[in-house]
Structures are given as C-alpha cells and as structure tokens.
Amino acid sequence: MKIFTTMLATAALVASPLLADDAEWETWGLTDDAITIGVMGPFSGNASSYSKALVGMMAYYDKVNDAGGVHGRKLVAVQEDTACDSAKGLAAAKKLISQDEVFMLQGNSCSGVALALRPTIVEAGLPWIVAHAVSDSISDPMAHNIFHGVPTGSANGRAMAAFVLSKPDTENVAIIEHSNDWAHSYSNPARDYLKEHGVSPSQELTMERGQTDATAQILKLRQNKPDFIIAALYEAETAIFLRDLKKYGMGDIPVMGTAGTDLENTLKRTGDFDTVKNYYVIHSYVDNLDGTLMKPWADMIHKYAPDEELSTFSFVSIGSAEALVAALEAVGPDLTRSKLIAALEQVHDFDTGILSDPITWTATDHQGVKSSAVAGFVDGEPTVLKAWGQPY
C-alpha cells in the first residue's frame, strides 16, 4: 500500500499543473502577440443551435483583433466541442487546460455541462467567463475564477415573474414548461419570486418537446382561467401552445415566455398577429433583434461569419467579451491570470450597449448581470419593456 501511495503522490506531482512554477502558470497560454482563449460550446449534438452564441462572441474577438488586439495581443480562440454532454464537456475542458494550455476560458452554453466542469475549473484556477449557460449554481457559491457574463436563470426567471406581477391585479398565474433543465432554470426562480410576493402558481403543466398538440394542457387551463401564463417552452412548442390558446378562445390571456424564443420568430411561426399579440418574452438586449441598436452587432457577425443565420442566441455572449476586453485593457501589457481576475472584479456598471442590463463583477459577487428586459407588442410594434406598460 505504501508503494501505491508513493506512486500516486508522484503521479499527482507530475500530472498537476497547479504544482508547477507559479510564475510560469500565471502566463500560461500567453505570448507577446496572442492570448489563447478556450471557447467551449455545443458545436455538435442536439443542442448545437446554442453554439451561435459562441460564433457571435468569436466574431467580436475578430473585430477586436482587426482593430489591433489588446495591447498588441490578438485574441486567439481555441474552439472545443462539448456536444452538450457532461463527459464530453469535461474532456474538452481538460484538453483546453492541460493540453492546449490556454490562458483562460470563455463560453459554454449548456448548464449541465458547466456544472460538471465547475470543480475541475475551480481546481485549475484559470479565469472562466461563463458566456451563455444560465444556471445559478455555476457561479453560486462564488468561485474566485468563475465569472458569469449573462443574466443567470434566477435573474431571467425573476425578471419574468416581476414582469408578470407588474401587470395590475395579477393573482392567478399558471406555469407550463418542458421537463428539462433549460425550462426549470427559468421556471424555478420565477416560482421563487412569485412566492416571495405572495403568489403561488395556480397550475403547473408540462408539455414535452416534439408535441404538436397542446389540447390537453389548454383545456386544463381553460377550467382555471389564469390572469397570466408563464411558458418555459422552446420555439416550436411555444407557437403551438399560443396557437391552441387562441383556438380555444383564451387569446386574451397574456403569456410570458423565455429568452429561448423571440417575438418576430414566434410571429413568423404562427403567421397570425392576433395569436402573439399578448405574448411577452425575456429579452436581454437593448433593442429588438432587427432594431437599430442591434444592427451594428448583426453586421459584425455577418462580416466575420458570412453564412451564419442569426437567432436570439447570436448576441448573448458578446457583452461578456466586451467586459473581458475592457478588463484586459485595464490590466495593461503585463498580463497574468491573477491580474486579469483582479481586473474583472473591477468591472462595475459596465454598459455593453447590447445587454439590457449592465455587467458588474465584484470581489464577492461574480454574477454580473442582474436582470433582463422584456419584449412584447405595443400597438402592434415589437417593443422592449422594463415593466408592464413601461418602455425601456
């Protein structure tokens, strides 16, 4: 047994980068003209549409690089696929950290994968900006090197519930959702917020992905007559749900949707304005996707990724990349990992010009985006809203 433990200790010594020379570790993945950044995301698999977020983010890197980089260093993305699978994601992270030896990590879209990665990345100690996944547990409890750069699930969910309650006389709220972690990451914080405000959901329904009919669910709702419905459903199911809602004469009940859907697409899918006129979605951006404030970003993505089709995901990770670049600028040319982490903690009230809420990272709180706006139709025009009846 003694031999075994000795062997183990030796192996650990050889294998662990943590025990290597500290100074060397601080500048791992850094050269005079490049900063390597590991970008993990579901570039394959059934969640690969999320990877659009990372494509948008890397377009921003390219934009920065075209403008000369940061203190003469280009941002070099090293892309790794997680396929939204925890084992594959772990392999990707370990590859980036120990084989590609990147300076830092940014990205990851699937919360499950991010949760599985957390211990490994905490142990490795390099900075990681979570640029898309929303689960709160990724950055709470706080880890010194993990920064959340998008509104978390609770921020979104609470924003949804807050919007619902901002409508006068809302008492009877129903929830319909998919039974997966994506949906729960919205619905659970929304439930919490509702409860905090003395409202408990009157009805909880599930609708699974791939269902083409919501009759059973709608009929249950019809008996209950809710004031507001929170729907944590993907795009297709949202369209089916809204369509069936209207069909059964309940088109006047407002529905609050997630950031996974957007107004224009939902309108396109249902092909009928009446169906979506009472539909509201979490909208983390300052403007409509085709609005003037978003156009420069769309042009940027198209410049660097010409074939890319834009979706609501395309813009979500850019804000955190802006904050990263700001922190890198602040550190100066003498960059180390520790200095970057310190600089990130100095990012306060950082207006990204793209996210509806600013990014603030402090030494005690790494969840940078605290809330989110809502989009809905006002007088037939898609409008970004702060609260019921209050334009952004």
Add this chain to the structure above:
Amino acid sequence: MSQTMPTAKQRRLRSLLFWAVPALLLLLPFATNPYTQFIANGMLISALVTLGFTLVIGNLGQLAFANTAFFGIGAYGSAILAAKLGLPWLLTIPLAGALGALGGFLASAAALRGIRSYYLAIITLAFGELMRWGYLHAKPLTGGTDGMPMPPETLFGTSFSSDTLKFYVFLAVTVLLVKATLNLMRSRFGRAVMAVRENEVATASLAIPTSRVILVTFMWSGFVVGCAGALFSRHVGYVFPESFGMLHLIASFAMVLVGGLGSVLGAVLGAVLLTALPEYLRAFPGMEELFFGLIVAAVLVLMPMGLASLLRRLSPIFVERFYREAP
C-alpha cells in the same frame, strides 16, 4: 475450418500477459496529462459497458437494449447512496452493481415470459426511456433536471478529484470484472450461455436449466454495467438524466461490433479504440453519429465477427475459450 487452440506454453504466456498489461498500465499516469488521463478513465468505463452489453447481445444472442438503463441505474444508484446516505463511494460500486443486476432481473423477466427478438428490443428500449423519465421526475431523490453532484471524498489523503486516483480505482474494478467475466465465459456457464443462443431447445435436453442461464446472464450483465455506472458518476462528478438517453446507444453498438460480438477481449478493444477515435475527430464536430453509423454498417457487411476474429487468426493466444486441462 479448425480453430487452433493455444498450446500450454501459449496459455502461460497469455495469463502472464493478462496481468502484465494492467501492471504496465499502473505507470500510465506518468505519461498522461489530465486530459489524456480523463480519456483513459473513460475508456475503462466504456470497456465495462461494452462488456456487459456484448454478453447479452453477443453471447446470449438476445436483442436487448437495456444497457443504457443498467448504466443509468448504476450511476444514479451510486450517486444517491453517496450523496443522500453518505456511503463512501468505493462501497457504492458493488451496490450499484447489485442495482444493475436487479435491472437485469427485470429485463430477463421479459425474456423469460417469451418476449424475444424485436419485442425484447422494443420493451427494453421502453424500459430505458422510462428510467430516464423517472430520473427527471423523482426530483427529491435524483435532483431532476438539475442533476446530482457527487460529494467530494478522499482516499489515502488524495482527493477523488484526481483523475490519477480515479484511474487506479477504475483499473482495479475493470480488471476484476474482466477477469471474472472471462472465468465465467470459459466455464460450463459460458458454454451454456452460448448453447442457449445457438439452440435453446437442444440446450434444455442436456440438463441445462435454460431459464436460469438467461436470468443469470442478464443479471451479470446488469452487474457489470451497473458497476460501470458507479464509476461514471465519479468520472464526471455529476449525474444528469441526459447522459443515459438513447443517443449514446450507437456508440455502444459500434464498440461491441468493432470488437467482435460476444468477445470479452473484443469488448475491451472496441471500447478503447472507439473512445479514442472520436477524440481525434474533435476537430470535426458533428461527425460522431455519421462516423459510428458508418462503422456499424461497414463492420456488419465486411467484418461481422469484428477485430477479435482477426486477432484469433493472428495467434491462438487470442482464442478466448480455452480449456483448463489437468496438467
């Protein structure tokens, strides 16, 4: 065509090799980084999953796809026992195996009720998906969609976050289970299993209790895969329902077929090869389904008995069913 059986000398060489390979592998962590070590650990888990799978579809010849169910049962079993009951993870491995065996018992109950062939395939697929639904909806026990983290633990003062430590435990479990399975397949029991596959009616005429053979094979398969599930929960450190869906089935098929249906050595070989290859294909994301699909189709048409048959032709050392004759 006569199969050349290994000579006494070759048999000695082989048993030497059987222990020499894992002995050499003890040194592997000195040659890896955390990434390659993680992949190597994954190979050991795949080897056990493939082994359990090949026993049922290869040796017993039953079209049962319950292996993802056994795997999930093992992983969740281990995670629940460790996280909710506070058992040391090492202890949960055999317990997860026992839970997997229970799953095997249920699957064999279908087979023994005369549900065979395509019916068995369909009902075992349904079994796997029902289990997954259970993981999703038994939230207090399984964490539902949020998954379940494994509690941190140490052994000999080393944290189980070390892939090296995991490797030694995984290796020990894998070697033990492979050895036990080899013992089984080389015994009267292993012959009875294949006899049931070849001709169930004639098998009964030789005083072999065919029902019990089917039952025990399913249970052993469940045990091996259940243990693999326990390793997996520690490997990833987190269990999610999505890890046990049908999407992972094709990789298992490919591993079984590439190695050679019904071959223990082939199961290990197929698992190692097909865990490693996709890592080399990382640069081309999205190729995996295509890759495994094409491999399965190609092996079925061109090399139905897999790599194990090629090795057997190379040297009788690789013949698995040898006889332990009196010296």
Add this chain to the structure above:
Amino acid sequence: MTTLLTVEGLSVRFSGLTALDDVSFTLEEGNVRAVIGPNGAGKSTLFNAISGYVTPTSGTVHLKGQELTQLSPHAIAEQGIRRTFQNGGLFPALTVLENVLTGLHAQTEGSFLDILLGRSKALKSEAENIHRARELLKLMSMDHMADTRAGDLSGGQQRIVEIVRTVASDPPVLLLDEPAVGLSPVARDQMMQIIHRLAGEKGVGILLIEHAVELVMAAADRILVMAAGARIAEGTPDEIREDRAVLEAYLGHA
C-alpha cells in the same frame, strides 16, 4: 434385465387433435426399441412427451420407478433421459469438445461464485470433464476434431458428435430421433455400431426413430409401429415385416 423406462397410457391432444393416443410400452436395460410409422404417426410427439417438451394430456412416464411426467425438459434430462434431435441439435459455433462438454453440464462441480472467482474446485472439475470428453471423442475416433467448430463438420460427423454429447453423462435412457438421416452408407454403418456398443456394452436403453430400413432392422431388438398417434403393432423386425396391419398402414389404408 431391469426395466428402465415405463410409458403408460400416454396421450397428447392439441386443440382437439389427438397426436398421441394411449401409448404404452417399456424399455429394458441394453435394449434397442425402434419406433416406426408413416409420416404423422406421432413418433416425434411421443419423444417430445417423454422428454418433457410436450406436456401429456394423460398417462405417465417413469424412469426406474420414478415418475417424470410433469417435469421440465432439463429436469428430465438430469434424471437420466437424454435425447437427440431430428434436425440436429449441435451448437454450430462451439467446438466439438465444447459441444461434448455441454453434455456434462450437470456433472460439473462448482457454484456460480466458484466459477466467477476461478476457485480450484470449479477448475478441477472442469479439467476432469475435459479429460473425460476427450476420452469419449477418442473412443469415436473424433479426438483429432476436438477443436473444430461443430458447424464445420460433415453431416455424419455432426450426428456422431451429437450422440457423444448426449451420452457423455452416461444416461440410462437415450432417445435417438432419426440419427441416420442424411448419412452416407458408411456413416450409417458406423452409427449402427455405435448404437450396438451403447446398448451392448454400456447397457443403455435406446428408443430409436428411424426411416433407414436396414438400420432399424439390424439395430432394433423390437419395433413399435405407430399410425395416427396410436400403437398398431409391436414385435421383432421379422414379425413386423410380415405384419399385415403395418403394410396397410404404409400403403395408406390406415
């Protein structure tokens, strides 16, 4: 001479159809009894009923005074009635030696756990059985084929291996279902010698379904003739040859 097998009033009915109609006979040690009759006479049903593959509607089967009637096939085999199959019951993917070893399954010691852990008890018993299987193959001059896949043997060799496998555990009673079908005349002679030796030297009681005339006439001590599920005649080969009822049965008057 001890009576090994006693069959009394055995009947089998499938949904109204009588496949076996009140058949009785005994089989003594060292005796070879052939069962013949036109197609559909119920010969195979008789075998299946005795060996437990078909549950008799009525009647009993005793082996050395012990009742076996309602037991499962493997239990009946364990009690000592072993059988071969008309279409060949070998396991083609297993080697000849392995096939013979399956016949010794119940004779091998060692629990599941012993096997799993590779305990010496199981290993020793296995080694003894391998030795015994090789001896048996040598007796039939098949030892050089021990490691051949059974599926690669010629039809005659397959028949012989199946019989070796079936008698490996020294069962007192053997049911042979058309052992000579598809055999060349040379192989058939060999089969005849094997049957003689099993009955004569080892005292096995043999029940034989066979269509090869010269084999039946030369090997059987007595012949049971069946037609339409019932026994229509019994006697020595010479008696049967001259039996009017038998001739009529074959001619199609039954």
Add this chain to the structure above:
Amino acid sequence: MDTPEPLLKIRDLHVGYGKKPILRGATYDVLPGECLTLLGANGSGKSTSLNAVCGFVTPTSGSVLFDGIETAGLPPHKIFGHGIAQVSQARDLFPDLTVEDNLRLGAMRRGGKALAQNLTRIYHRFPRLAERRKQATRTLSGGEQQMVAIGRALMSGPRLLLLDEPSGGLSPQFCEEIARIIDALKEEGVTMLMVEQNLNLAFRAADRFIVLRDGVVVDGGDVRAMAGDHDAIVRNIYL
C-alpha cells in the same frame, strides 16, 4: 414402344442444405403426359427433388433440363415462367385472401390471357370452390384448401405440375378425390411429377414410379407391371 423425348431431364443432380447433402447424383426423366411418382423414406430426397426443379433450392451440381432449357440455377419466378408449377406440401395458400383471389393470383405471371377461362374450368372441376369463392381460404377445410392449391397451380396453365404429398393430412375419402383429379389432369395432357407417401394413392394415380434412397435412384418401373406386389415395394422402402 418408342420412348418419346422426355419433358424433364434430370442428370446427376446434387443438392444439399449446408453441410447436409440430400441429393447425391439423382438421374431420371419425366416423359410428356405421364405422372411420375417419387417414392422413398424420409430424407431420401423426394421433396428436395421437387424444390430443385422449381428453383427453391439451387443444385450444387448437375443439370435440370426442361424441354431443352437448363433451369438449374434460375430463380423460381423465371422457372415458373417456363411453365413449371408446384403444389407444395404445406400448400402455402394466402390465408386471408378469398378463394377467388388465391386462384386469380395463380395467373398473374403466367396464363393471364386465359384467366377467365381457366377460372371457369376450375370452378367447374371443383364446384365446392365456386360455392366458397368469397371465403378466406383460412376458413376452408383441409381438402378444400388442397383444391385451391391445385387450382391455383393450374391457373398458370403449367406444362409440368409438381405435386408434393397431395394427400398429406387429408382423409382417406379425399385421397380418392385426389386420384380422380390426377386422372382428369392426365386426360388433359398435363405432365406431373409427384411425391406421395400414400402408396395406394401413388400406385393408383401414377404411371411410373422411382424409388429414391440416400439421394440416388435405386429402383423404378412401370406401375402396372408392379400390380399386386405393392408389399414388396413397401418392404423395400420402409421395412
């Protein structure tokens, strides 16, 4: 008496299933217009002969010449096209289809032009089938099913009809009916090759017989010449 040119010439035919050889060099002829019956114990190669002739099994060697055309190795539907139809032992009817559909299907690939005519003729010959033309064949008695099987084969106007145990599983009364059917077919000039276990029927209906043993022809002759000595043949084959 001059022997006419045989319609079917089988020469040194070898057929096996896997490792099991069944026919080991059978050689015989079927003359136009006759009914030849194959006799022999189980496993002697009778049914295999029929299946080799109609292409269900492919001979390993040897030749099957049908009216001068080599058919060994052709797929069954091609051989059928040349005019060889079989009434198989299991009958292989289409159980959920009606009697009339079963019959009509017999003429889909051959004999379609004379379909209506043939149908009338078969209903005329088997009035019982005409009564049951709309019934699914699964509901028919064994004898009626055999009539459908024979009728279906006749719908293609075959030049050679293979009959595999036409009396199999049927009552003795029906055997007589089978014999009458065969007589009628002979009158129409249909050539037949038959396998029959019921020797009385075989001798009553056939012109010539052949005894197969171990896949070769060991005996044969004119049925009339054997009149009265059927016992000898039974002993030769079975006892």
Add this chain to the structure above:
Amino acid sequence: MLMQLTLGGLSQGMIYALIALSLTVVYRSTTVVNFGHGDFVMAGAFVSYVLVVLAGVAFLPAAALSMIAMFVLGVLFNRGLVRPIQGGPHIGLALMCIAAGYVLRGIARMVWGREVLPMPAVFDMQPIFIGNLVITGDAVFIIGTVLVLLVLFFGLMAMTDLGKMVQAVYQSPRGARLIGLNVDRFNDFSWGIGAALGALGGILVAPVSLLHPDLGASFLIKGFAAMTLGGFGSLGGAVLGGVLLGIAEQYAGAYLDSALIEITAYLVIVAVLFIRPQGLFGRKAVVKV
C-alpha cells in the same frame, strides 16, 4: 372537453398511425423491424424542407417529390445493406437499421444541425367552432391527408391485382414464389413504400412543428407502441393502434398528469407485451427468431 381531447388525439394519432403502418409494411414483407425508421421520417421532412424553402417548390409537389426520393432511398438501403445480411441473425439487421438511421441523422446534423428550421405553414384556415368544439386547419389537414392516404392504401391493397400480390407476399412468401412472383422485388417495393409513407409522416409534422435532426426519435417509439398495441404485423392494427395511442396520450395528459403524455407510449408497450403480447387486433403473435 372529451370531444376536444379526442379530436386532438385523433390528429396526433393519425401521424402515429402513418408511422406504424409504414413500419408494418416493411416488417410484413421482410420481417425486418426498421429501428432507424424515425430518421427516415426526419429525412422525409428535411427533403421536403429543402424543396419548399430552398428550391421554392410548392408544398404538394414537394411532398410528392420527397416521398419519391425516400422511396428510392428505401429501395437502395434494402438492396445495398439489408439484403447482404438478410440471412444472418436479427441482431445484425436491427443494428444495420439503427446505423442507417444515425447516418441520416448525422448528415442532417452536419448540414442543418445548428439551425432551427421553421417550415412555412401550409394550411391556413380559420378554425371551425361547433359549440364548444374547435376544429383547426392543422387538424383538418392532417386527419384529411392521412385519411385519404389510408383509403387509397387499403383500397389499392384490397381492390387491385398489385395490392393482392403484395398481400400474397405478406401472407406467404413461399406461396408467392409458387405463383411466380419475384419476392425480392416486392421486398424492395415494400422498403420503398415504407420509407415513403414514413416520410409523409415527417412532411405532415414539419409545418406544425420545428424541423430538427432528432425529430424522428420520438416518433419511432410511438410507432412501435402503436404497432404493439394494434398487434405486431397487422396493417389495420397499426392504424388503429396509432389512433388509440394518440387519443390515450391526450386523455392521460388531461385527466391524470400532463407529464404522462411523454411516457404513455412506453407504458403502452410494457403493458401490452406483458398482458396481451398479440395486441388488440393481432392473432397469436408469431415472431421468427
């Protein structure tokens, strides 16, 4: 409420019926259960998407072309990959089908994996209100199309010589050889028809749902459940099983728990196989092992 649920279940069940029927067509002729059929369904939807959205073909001709393309694919798959291993164990056949499915899914993923593809709505119709009952355009479209197709299919099978020949091949392949049919060619034909009918299921679902490469997986299980419920191998049973499954899902969702909709099919499979393996309308099941 009951009527409304029944109508909803009917329109969903029609799709299941179509998929179960297409699986049965292949199974009856070749005794192969196409475990990759879900992906054939998906492929059909994608082909029609390409034609409608990218090539600008109108929906109906696109649907027809897509079915033809899938017919050809089914035939080629049978000839190239199934027939060479047809004599082997069923495990090989099942794995081959699964592999083919994954290949189709992999191709779809490579090309469209990162996009969520909306198919333009095909049938815009104001819902009809009959008292409390609401009948939507989609329901009319799906139920109508499938009904027409079923009438056509069963009509052809029952009335035409070709249909009778197909039935003959299903009921007795040996008998079909005895009457001179080229059974191999009929099997090709069955694979083609099976693939085309499955594709139609995908085409019908596409305008209602989103297109994604995993579209087929759940339909495969629903198809199996419908087949099992109706009686494995029975054409009519497959249709009835599909309709009943669709309705059962709605009832379970409305009267018990909406989370049950997802697993109704699995529960049906387990229950039927343990309680009445031959299904509701099947005769005593005979599976060649």
